[in-house]
Amino acid sequence: MTDPIFSWIEAERRRQEEGLELIASENYASPAVLRALGSVLNNKYAEGLPGRRYYGGCEYVDEVERIAQERLKLLFGAEWVNVQPHSGAQANAAVLLALLRPGERLLSFELAHGGHLTHGSPLNSSGKLYTVEHYGVRADTYLLDYDQIREKARAFRPKVLMAGASSYPRDWDWKTLRSIADEVGAFLVADIAHPAGLIAAKLLNDPLPHCHVVTSTTHKTLRGPRGGVILMGRDFDNPFGEKTPKGQLKKMSAILDSALFPGIQGGPHMHTIAAKAVAFGEALQPEFRRYSRQVIRNAQVLAQALMERGYTVLTGGTDNHIVLVDLRNKGITGRDAERGLEKAGITVNKNLIPYDPQPPLIASGIRLGTPALTTRGFTEAEFRQVAAWIDTALTHLSDDEKLAKIRNEIREFLRGYPLPYASEPVPVPGEASA
Ligand SMILES: Cc1ncc(COP(=O)(O)O)c(C=O)c1O
Incomplete structure (x- = not known):
């Protein structure tokens, strides 16, 4: 245990324990999930x-x-x-490889409005391989406009219509999307990386009956190991002219399987697959539904409490675990907010708001998420306190003393919500060993 790596792991464990984790894509996996991840299955091809x-x-x-x-x-x-799939990005790459030939058309949610890089960004292989067009949210409501999606689909004739987001606080209308896909003869693919746990808990609209293929990560609201999955529901249509539903499913699944391996991956990570199994088992318990309900309630309370303090919450609230805050009326950029909040022990990420005048590295907003702190046992009362801390920090961004005071207050508060992770028996870097 002399390798300094274990000291850095301990430093990170402590950081996770002592700060308010509000990054919407993060969560605290259970000790059972981490045990499977650290197992001998790592050794197996x-x-x-x-x-x-x-x-x-x-x-x-x-x-x-x-x-x-x-x-x-x-x-x-x-x-x-x-x-x-090793991750959500791999799941998406494999599905697009399965359904599209290079140059064929993909219609997806605009990255700058909340979509994901793997849905056709020019910086990602999806944007380099396929011909991409995006739909976005309305400038007046920041909500998806299904009529606009239909118009774009009619004009662009995509082979794949992709839905799903990294930062969209509202639910998706899968049924309408399927009617659009059917009208233009496209495959409908849903990427539920963010709300997967809430969908599994049956708290949001279910894409499985409506989409040809669904992809997800396993580490966000689903609270498992880092990784991805690909799923098909009952309605997989008959795109390959097979005679029976069973034949269609077999054909489609064979194409998806081989797009992943050997299409873009080598050996599966069996330790991660074991950890996924553990997390799925946990998500099947009634307790996970209670947790997921609380995730949404907490996000709604956080949104409300911030609005009461004069913050602009996009779309006026949330249906899921995400709260998007436009900071322009406060005269703060997303970058400055992220930095200041970090000094106060509050971890968030700066986020573009749709039609943002700022570049992505500055951004006009922040994205907040409730999955991690809900895992620690936070309910409505604690999230009202979180809103108060955020507000105090954002109104004292240049007052380092004040930010440090909040940080200490949060650290003390969080002693009442311990993480179930054993500490590494090593000193953290920069501290004298005992
Ligand atoms: C909507 C969406 N899809 C895919 C991904 C990629 O997942 P990963 O980071 O596991 O590759 C993310 C990650 O943030 C995401 O938000």
Whole structure:
């Protein structure tokens, strides 16, 4: 244990314990999830799928992957799943590779309005390989405009219509999106990386019955290990002219499986797949539904409390775990807010607001999320206090003493909400060893 890496891990564990974690894409995975991640399954190569591997010695990891698949199917009512994507980005890349040939058309949510890089940004392989057009939110309401999506789809004739976001605080109308996709003969793909846990808990509209393919991460609201998944629901249509629904599903799943491996990945990370299985098992418990309900309630209380303090919350609230704050009326940029809040022990990320006059590295807003602190046991009362701390910090951005005072207050407060992670038996860097 002399490797300084363990000291840095301890420093990070402490940072996670002592600060208010409001990054919407983060959460605290359970000790059971972390145990599976740190297991001997890391050592195993298992290219292929359960029962059809390119390596020997896979009998136990086959069981692990089968359990992960079955639990995920149960969680979302899916007909077919692949639990191997190393991340959400890989899940999306594989699905696009499966459904599009280079140069074919993809219509997706604008990155600057809350979409994701992997949905066709010129900086991502999706933007380099495919011909991309975006839809966005309305300038007056910051809400998706399904009529505009339909018009764009009619004019652009995409082969894939992609939905889903990194920062959109409202629910999606999958049924309408499917009617648009059907009208233009497109595949409908939903990326539910952010709200997956809330969808699994049946608190948001369910994309599975309406979308041809669904992708997700497993580490945000779903509270598992970092990773991705691909799913198909009951309605997978008949794009390949197969005679039976079973034949269609088989054809489509074979195309998706091989787009992932060997299309873009090598050996699956069996330790992560085990950790996914653990997280899916946790998400199947009634307690996860209670947790997810609280995630949404907390976000709504946070939005309300900030509005009462004069902040502009985009769309006037939230349906999910995300609160987007436009800071322009406060004369603060997203970058300055992020920096100041960090000094106060509050971790958020600066965020472009739709039609933002600022570049992404400055941005006019911040994105707040409730999944992590809800895992620590925060309810409405604690989130009213969070809003008060945010407001005090943002009104004293150049007062380092005040920010340090808030930081201490938060650290003391959080002693009542401990994380269930054992500390590393090493001194953290910069502190004298005991
Ligand atoms: C909507 C969406 N899709 C995909 C991803 C990519 O996931 P990962 O970081 O696991 O590659 C993210 C991550 O933020 C996301 O928000």
